[in-house]
Amino acid sequence: MKTKEFKHVSYLWDERKAAELAGDEVGLLIYRSNLLGADLRLTNYGGGNTSCKAVVKDPLTGQDTEVMWVKGSGGDIGTLKRSGLAALYVDKLRGLEKVYRGLAHEDEMVRLFNYCLFDLDSKAPSIDTPLHGFLPFHHIDHLHPDAAIAIAAAKDGKRITQELFGGTLGWVEWQRPGFDLGLKLRQCLQDNPGIRGIMLGSHGLFTWGNTAYESYVNTLEVIETCAAYVEANYNKVKPVFGGARITAQAPEKRQQQAIALAPVLRGFCSTHQHMVGHFTDDARVLEFINSHDLGRLAPLGTSCPDHFLRTKIAPLVLDLAPDAELKDVKALKEKLAPAFEAYRADYKAYYESCKHADSPAMRDANPVVILYPGVGMFTFAKDKQTARVAAEFYINAINVMKGAEAISEYTSLPRQEAFDIEYWLLEEAKLQRMPKPKALSGRIALVTGSAGGIGRAIARKFADEGAVVVINDNDAERLSVAKAAFEKQYGRDAFITAPLDVTDIHQIQGAFDASCLAFGGVDIIVNCAGLSVSKPLEDHTSADWDLLYDVLVKGQFLVTQAGVNILRKQDQGGDVINIVSKNALVSGPNNAGYGSAKAAQLHLGRLNAAELGPDRIRVNTVNPDAVIADSKIWEGAWAEGRAKAYGVKVEDLPAFYAKRTLLNEIILPEDIANACFVFVGGLLNKSTGNVLNVDGGVAMAFVR
CATH class of the missing domain: 3.40.50.720 (NAD(P)-binding Rossmann-like Domain)
Known part of the structure; x- marks a missing residue:
């Protein structure tokens, strides 16, 4: 596959560099992962995971044994190193099926992954480990490309996937990642032998190959097909996002409004802890926030769990004229305060209606994403990187909504499913393991x-x-x-x-x-x-x-x-x-x-x-x-x-x-x-x- 054959993704494979890694499957895994992570059209920062399987000598028995290396918990495939991988015995991981007690006991399986470790210096295995382990392929990519999720999040995404790929791509309905989803991927493959990948409803994409290169090219081809299909349908039946409702301010004016407003928004968002902000007036953001469909789509929230975890259940959309006079700070705060109070109240209602007996306590009820029609998007988080990445993820979500609306109708995660992701006990445990904030974090x-x-x-x-x-x-x-x-x-x-x-x-x-x-x-x-x-x-x-x-x-x-x-x-x-x-x-x-x-x-x-x-x-x-x-x-x-x-x-x-x-x-x-x-x-x-x-x-x- 030559570079020029791809329009919507970047073909970055270098034969010379790959040849230097010949025979080193783990090295090729890292090389492939870094290439995939370098193209944000393929996956977002920190999103997705990759794996490889190879036969090596067991240090305990001296016998050949199959080992899987997979991206561990946390990290980013674009910067992945060997230290970021978890290495597990494949037979032990698959053997856990014998002790699996069903969906109600899903979370207890994560602790058992540690008993399957081949390399005791491994990164902690992630919840996605069995999704790779129950598939037989030597190299596997699980990514969150906007174009694929646009199909996965479309109302009739399953039908579109079947027709677009002629039955060569399987479909598994939305389910929270875990051991059971790994079993469902295996079943999908058994029911559809010869497929080249699996679309996860509202979630993402699994693709594979028996070599690192085969997996890489297969992944690019599938995403290219999705992207070309989505692009071909823009404005085909209806204008994107229903067309423009308002006109964006000139760039200089947008910047002036953002400068004047940002400290006020930061103050409202910092009632729980000090937050650091990020602003963008990216063209994709402006197209969405200036559209007729903003009011309909924004409250729906995102579909992909990776997007949702970083952007919250929904953004706050400001009811503020793009050219509003912002010098009277007291009047501005009086105008914005009810919107923040309403957002916090809605978030509390969401928590109260969806919580379980063992759910963690409600977290900060302030918005992460704030949309200012005609001007741009603000995001606030514990540090600059998290705020910037939240903005990137919401742009991913915008891309998904745009694509899904072009080919069908966008659907988001049901609120209960969204809550179960946001307040997942495993996610809470991950948060608790994070280093405590430094004294000046958020300042x-x-x-x-x-x-x-x-x-x-x-x-x-x-x-x-x-x-x-x-x-x-x-x-x-x-x-x-x-x-x-x-x-x-x-x-x-x-x-x-x-x-x-x-x-x-x-x-x-x-x-x-x-x-x-x-x-x-x-x-x-x-x-x-x-x-x-x-x-x-x-x-x-x-x-x-x-x-x-x-x-x-x-x-x-x-x-x-x-x-x-x-x-x-x-x-x-x-x-x-x-x-x-x-x-x-x-x-x-x-x-x-x-x-x-x-x-x-x-x-x-x-x-x-x-x-x-x-x-x-x-x-x-x-x-x-x-x-x-x-x-x-x-x-x-x-x-x-x-x-x-x-x-x-x-x-x-x-x-x-x-x-x-x-x-x-x-x-x-x-x-x-x-x-x-x-x-x-x-x-x-x-x-x-x-x-x-x-x-x-x-x-x-x-x-x-």
């Missing part, structure tokens, strides 16, 4: 001057503790270096970058706008950007004075002012931390401009703390001293000026500053970062207006 931090020195150390500390951060600087080259470092260490979902000169109100607003668009708002604002001028009084110019006050004092004021505007929109409180200096309290030589500006910063923080308390916004100060490492302040004239003032050499400054402290310690950027974390990490949520000295102990700087 968004903007640290000025965070491309180097103290600012970068603070941003790294916050990212280490689970926050997403806005990295910024007025030095483009320095910002570029920081971006590369953060992406390598934390990945693309942990941060964004923005140019920011704290004397430029437009760049300040631009950085906060970027945070709202990327993450939904901000929670922690750290005023860290700074510079220094050390000169005797007679040499100090008015330009020096203005520069110091513009950056240190006015910059702190403007950044805080812009940030507080967002914090108030969210109505979830927040933190402002000002990185000042021991010089705010200690008089020293050659320091009139810098020292007085630092004193102004310190008192400005106290004034802000007094004013912002009713908003539950805490304002605190960290006073460093002599943080020389990786600091632009200590480059050039400032270091020379301080060395001259104290009569020491520039290279001796770190030791000089350490010796004059009570603890005889050199202060590092990480020390300041730790102090900032003390204020925002959860233990000082009832403290504001404080000053924390991190200077090794300078008695003259004691607050009194």
